[in-house]
Amino acid sequence: MDRKERYREVYDTFKDLCAKGSQPGSFHGYCMENGVDSYQMRRILKDGFTNIRALPGYMSVSMRCSRVYHEFRSRCIAGPHPGKFSDYYRNQGITRRQMNGFLYRNGLKMRELPGFAGSRGCRKQRCVEIPFEEVIFEEAGFLPAGETNVITVKVDGHAAVSFPADTDVDVIARFVRKIGKEAGDVEP
Known part of the structure; x- marks a missing residue:
């Protein structure tokens, strides 16, 4: 098989694969796998070569x-x-x-991605910073003290720590920082 026939065969098989919808990869990569130079294809095939982007079924x-x-x-x-x-x-x-x-x-x-879980070697972020805007406060910054008004912080999704509503925000922030270093997830 001479050089021109080899190039023609590679070009035609790539064209057929594109038409079937099973494009194997890039044209350059396909040529390299089959031992031909994609840059020489146009020069060797001359009129028998049409632009790759014009092939039916070709996707960039x-x-x-x-x-x-x-x-x-x-x-x-x-x-x-x-x-x-x-x-x-x-x-x-x-x-x-x-x-x-x-x-x-x-x-x-x-x-x-929704529902995507990283591979086993993927390291999750250990400490999650909690924006205190999401913690429910009245416009004044605190809820009135009482038994029913508490601020609850969840640790690792199952244990919950409750603070009275009149607890200073700095105290809660210190607690969250300290626990966040030890536990995986901390939620307000």
């Missing part, structure tokens, strides 16, 4: 990354965790560099 890397990200997102929302995101996009023929570039350009973070 950013479009493929977007599709994969939104598919993974919908799977996270729909039910059980679909596994590692890196394994998911690599099975679709997208490299880590391509996906990280897509996420960075679009300001997306995996942590923000």
